[in-house]
Amino acid sequence: MLSKNITKKCSFVTVFCAISLIFNNCATVSSGNSKIKAEYSNPKIVGTIKSEEINESSGLVQSRCQTDVFWTHNDSGDKEFIYAVNEKGDKLGTWKVENAKNLDWEDIATFKDAAGKCFLYIGDIGNNELKKNQLTIYKVTEPQVNDSVKDSSKQNPAQTESAEAINFSYPENTHNAETLLVHPKTGDIYVVTKHETKPAEVFKVGEKTEKIADFTVPSIPYGLLTGGEISPDGKRIIICDYVAAFEIKLPENGNNFDEIWKQTPNRIELGERKQGESICYSADGTKIYAGSEKKNSPMIRVDKK
Numbered sequence: 001m002l003s004k005n006i007t008k009k010c011s012f013v014t015v016f017c018a019i020s021l022i023f024n025n026c027a028t029v030s031s032g033n034s035k036i037k038a039e040y041s042n043p044k045i046v047g048t049i050k051s052e053e054i055n056e057s058s059g060l061v062q063s064r065c066q067t068d069v070f071w072t073h074n075d076s077g078d079k080e081f082i083y084a085v086n087e088k089g090d091k092l093g094t095w096k097v098e099n100a101k102n103l104d105w106e107d108i109a110t111f112k113d114a115a116g117k118c119f120l121y122i123g124d125i126g127n128n129e130l131k132k133n134q135l136t137i138y139k140v141t142e143p144q145v146n147d148s149v150k151d152s153s154k155q156n157p158a159q160t161e162s163a164e165a166i167n168f169s170y171p172e173n174t175h176n177a178e179t180l181l182v183h184p185k186t187g188d189i190y191v192v193t194k195h196e197t198k199p200a201e202v203f204k205v206g207e208k209t210e211k212i213a214d215f216t217v218p219s220i221p222y223g224l225l226t227g228g229e230i231s232p233d234g235k236r237i238i239i240c241d242y243v244a245a246f247e248i249k250l251p252e253n254g255n256n257f258d259e260i261w262k263q264t265p266n267r268i269e270l271g272e273r274k275q276g277e278s279i280c281y282s283a284d285g286t287k288i289y290a291g292s293e294k295k296n297s298p299m300i301r302v303d304k305k
Contacts (some may be wrong), residue, residue, distance in 0.1 A: 012101035040288070040302045043271040047088035047299035049291065053154050054083050056293045059108035059227060065118035069145050071266065075293065076104040076126060081154055086146050087300050093149035096157040097122065099165065100138045104128070107180035107227050110142070111187055118142040123180030125191055130174050136187060137180065138163040158222065168209045174199065178277060179228040179239060183257060192239065195223040202261055213261035218245040226277040232285040240279040245270050245290065270300055
């Protein structure tokens, strides 16, 4: 991330993980946990991101237009690159995003329009020092993965189409955020903030960005959220912190998607991650994938039973 004190961050993450594990281990005796375990399988590592170019995978999403293609990007410190990998973590190509700037890219989302065209949304929403009043989300046509780009690299990248910059500001104070969500049916854009000492805040981004909810997860801290995605059917959200994942669901007869933030999150185990900041659903919504920052990030998968 931009202007980090690495030692301080590592110390915080270590303490946070220890506290969260204690808290969450206590939670395993609760009545709700048996339901969670019955719904999803235990986590398993299905691959490892092997590319030396990907050392801070901060966002992850599976393509809705191409089979076994995942998109990721590095945190701040990298240039305007996105990377394609498969489930095993094999690199499929490197693209430079035209008309974009990576100040602090934190998450990536996908959207397939009514004509079947796929887009990627990249959230330049990190704001650790709270100095930025205007944030940017880049919308770009999803590149095609094929043999002609398999040898592309940061030194010789493929090029995306020109990205559209969606600029926004929060209605009151500025915030740090690492979670970008795009609704697969409506195209509505949501940003979920990251807080160490209070609930996360949910904003709907538009001509007039508005706050729609506070949101907490059963963890300590309860608003330190690092990534998420809306399910392909638009009825669930998976969201993560450094340790675990949490899923919320729209009520069975619910018609207003924004009511989903009032639901109680279910905790989902992801296993060990060095610094968990990326999570997504599979293209069919039956699996959850999670990654981690640092080199050789595992591709972790949990399957819906």
